[in-house]
Amino acid sequence: EAGVAQSPRYKIIEKRQSVAFWCNPISGHATLYWYQQILGQGPKLLIQFQNNGVVDDSQLPKDRFSAERLKGVDSTLKIQPAKLEDSAVYLCASSLGAGDYGYTFGSGTRLTVV
Amino acid sequence: GQQLNQSPQSMFIQEGEDVSMNCTSSSIFNTWLWYKQDPGEGPVLLIALYKAGELTSNGRLTAQFGITRKDSFLNISASIPSDVGIYFCAGVIQGAQKLVFGQGTRLTINP
Numbered sequence: 414e415a416g417v418a419q420s421p422r423y424k425i426i427e428k429r430q431s432v433a434f435w436c437n438p439i440s441g442h443a444t445l446y447w448y449q450q451i452l453g454q455g456p457k458l459l460i461q462f463q464n465n466g467v468v469d470d471s472q473l474p475k476d477r478f479s480a481e482r483l484k485g486v487d488s489t490l491k492i493q494p495a496k497l498e499d500s501a502v503y504l505c506a507s508s509l510g511a512g513d514y515g516y517t518f519g520s521g522t523r524l525t526v527v
Numbered sequence: 528g529q530q531l532n533q534s535p536q537s538m539f540i541q542e543g544e545d546v547s548m549n550c551t552s553s554s555i556f557n558t559w560l561w562y563k564q565d566p567g568e569g570p571v572l573l574i575a576l577y578k579a580g581e582l583t584s585n586g587r588l589t590a591q592f593g594i595t596r597k598d599s600f601l602n603i604s605a606s607i608p609s610d611v612g613i614y615f616c617a618g619v620i621q622g623a624q625k626l627v628f629g630q631g632t633r634l635t636i637n638p
Contacts, residue, residue, distance in 0.1 A: 453630075455531075455533075455615050455631055458626065458627075461625065469625055504569050504570075506569070512624075514560060514617075515560070516572070517572075518569030518571070519569050520568050521567075521568075521569050
């Protein structure tokens, strides 16, 4: 089966610019997650979707980050405006359902804010 | 804040040696998982544990769900060069539904 697809793989932007990341989960996976992984740290959950509804966005900096999963399949994560501390790898993961913790991760998008 | 303490942060070993790493917390966990991350890739699930005391193997890897439910251990036997990477523990805290990750253990193997 195809894995979790993410694009772009790399992005370099200047601070205060905007950026968007795209994720296509494994077919049939109802739950989708966006994680932020800062260099040298473990992934940190930003937002969790169950189909097209938000389950947990408690750690999403909502003043600058937004995410949507309009049709319950693909998802986009946006940062506007970006700050230097947003430099990180943004990982998308999916699972069959909310109680399935064997997530499948994509390869991530490495964001560098200069 | 930091909920999982993973140690050691890094390991430098000789090929063929056994490896041990662990994760501890002050919280009680319902589920423990171990992931491996290669450079430029996302984490890949190695082993999942669902019951206190559970011992599960995946090839040369063995993981255990601690009896207290506050810790987990991963052992790799007879290490080979492809074991190089960063190993993460992750867990689901009792009463919560999200996965939290440790800081990772970077494994380097000298041939």
